[in-house]
Amino acid sequence: MNKQIALLASLIFCVLMGIPDLASARALSYGCSEPQLEVTFAVKDRHYAGAVSCGNLFLQSDIPTAPVVRWNGADATKFYTLMMLDLDGNANGSWPDPVFPGENAPVRHWIAGNIPGDLLRGTGYVESGSDSGIKQIRVLQSYRASHIPLVSDRYGIYLFEQTKRIDFAALSGPITNFAYSTFLDAYQLGDPKASNFFVAIYTSESPFSGKPFHGNDVSKVWRQGYEKGKLAPSQQ
Secondary structure, X not given: OHHHHHHHHHHHHHHHHOOOOOOOOOOOOOOOOOOOOEEEOOOHHHOOOOEOOXXXXXXXXXXXXXXXXXXXXXXXXXXXEEEEEEOOOOOOOOOXXXXXXXXXXXXXXXXXEEEEHHHXXXXXXXXXXXXXXXXXXXXXXXXXXXXXXXXXXXEEEEEEEOOOOOOOOOOOOOOOOOOHHHHHHHOOOOOOOEEEEEEEEOOOOOOOOOOOOOOOOHHHHOOOOOOOOOOOOOOO
């Protein structure tokens, strides 16, 4: 009990102060579980498929709303916590070549807890004004669409299994430099049961608009000729 109180106190302090949890050995990275966490965006104007698949690209302007999340490996009798993080955090580019995290990393973009396993196995979870009509779901961080001023960022989406229904404390403070490991330890969430990730890129004009790119655009700053453009996990 004393350990849980201490962890929760540490969580509240770090969240309120915006201090990253550098002392913990826990580190999330970009990757896809087997089976993958199914994440599907309703891509604006349906120019391309919205399924996230191990680092595929999305235009940030095309994914303004929360995706549907499913996982057929979920235990129907359990609850789950969903977390979406930007581990690049203003790194000024992560595609086609990986870079070290930026000064804002990690950035929390979406956290929801107490998601029923049977929902994940069925129609899937998607954030809405009514929390899909399921009262026990607790949205701690409403979905925040990617907001990249330059080039690209990677976004990891993780699903954690809970040992029980959790009475989560509210999150406050800045979304940047989020102490996610302290959060996970406080609620005994362990390692992710499922994961996936995607890359959101900034362009001044949609490639589907027929207009030329201009200004502060991804095409001006891609690091050409570095290896073969393979996206590797972040080095943290």
